[in-house]
Amino acid sequence: MGVNGVQMRRWVAATLLIAVLALLVGCGAVDDPQNTFAAEGDVARKQRDLLIIWVLGPAAVIFVVMQALLIYAVIRFRRKKGRELPRQVHGNNRLEIAWTIAPAILLLIITVPTVIGVIDLGRDAADDALRVRVVGQQFSWTFQYPDLTDAEGNPLTVIGLPGEVGKPDTGRPAELHIPVDREIGVTLESVDVIHSFWVPKLAGKLDVIPGRTNSMWFNATKVGSYSGQCAEFCGFQHADMRLIVVAESEEDFEAWVADQLEGGGAARSRPGEPALASHGE
Numbered sequence: 654m655g656v657n658g659v660q661m662r663r664w665v666a667a668t669l670l671i672a673v674l675a676l677l678v679g680c681g682a683v684d685d686p687q688n689t690f691a692a693e694g695d696v697a698r699k700q701r702d703l704l705i706i707w708v709l710g711p712a713a714v715i716f717v718v719m720q721a722l723l724i725y726a727v728i729r730f731r732r733k734k735g736r737e738l739p740r741q742v743h744g745n746n747r748l749e750i751a752w753t754i755a756p757a758i759l760l761l762i763i764t765v766p767t768v769i770g771v772i773d774l775g776r777d778a779a780d781d782a783l784r785v786r787v788v789g790q791q792f793s794w795t796f797q798y799p800d801l802t803d804a805e806g807n808p809l810t811v812i813g814l815p816g817e818v819g820k821p822d823t824g825r826p827a828e829l830h831i832p833v834d835r836e837i838g839v840t841l842e843s844v845d846v847i848h849s850f851w852v853p854k855l856a857g858k859l860d861v862i863p864g865r866t867n868s869m870w871f872n873a874t875k876v877g878s879y880s881g882q883c884a885e886f887c888g889f890q891h892a893d894m895r896l897i898v899v900a901e902s903e904e905d906f907e908a909w910v911a912d913q914l915e916g917g918g919a920a921r922s923r924p925g926e927p928a929l930a931s932h933g934e
């Protein structure tokens with residue numbers, strides 16, 4: 654019995670430890686390249702502040718207060734031998750008005766900024782946004798800049814390579830270069846199955862659906878490399894569908910574009926890739 658008790662306690666402690674670690678990692682307490690709470694773009698920041706913290710924060714406070722009151726009432730007024738029923742109260746105008754108005758005000762405080770934020774997140778990209786066509790396919794991403802063309806008019810195209818089957822991390826994730834602090838207008842297309850475009854530090858995920866073009870906007874407010882990946886299980890090599898967003902200064906971006914269009918970066922991009930150009934047209 655004693656041994657069983659000790660074993661039981663160890664199991665419980667180990668389970669709790671694992672649960673706490675999972676919680677910490679999930680909450681981004683550990684610095685992770687795909688930590689959605691470490692936002693580096695306006696879209697990710699709004700999604701974190703307005704849709705997660707602004708809604709869940711008050712909800713968490715209300716939950717704790719209500720549970721505390723409930724537990725207090727259950728214990729304080731529990732039935733006891735010899736105790737009479739407490740005073741029975743029916744209807745109290747002041748209380749009822751108060752608990753109708755208070756939640757209404759609270760809901761307004763939560764709703765107004767949230768709805769304004771959602772409208773901004775769902776709007777079309779600005780007219781001067783840098784346009785990028787994103788194409789998902791098993792198991793890589795392709796990025797095409799329709800407005801950046803070489804001498805023959807072929808748009809700059811960056812193609813990722815999936816890894817070898819059964820050998821994770823042997824591929825080459827496509828790099829999406831963008832200028833920092835500039836809005837990026839993205840269209841998402843798939844040539845085969847459903848994928849999902851996700852760069853956690855810059856923007857929430859959006860599904861990439863065959864036969865349909867989804868669109869979104871985002872930006873990066875800090876120079877750096879941001880890791881992303883397909884967030885919809887799309888086949889055995891789903892894990893190979895990684896991507897990297899490289900946010901750089903306007904000058905660096907222009908230099909990169911010129912280099913790519915001149916063929917200097919041919920290993921990374923092939924302007925006017927036939928497989929992509931023929932898709933959907």
Ligand SMILES: [Cu+2]
Binds near residue numbers: 883
């Ligand atoms: Cu995928």
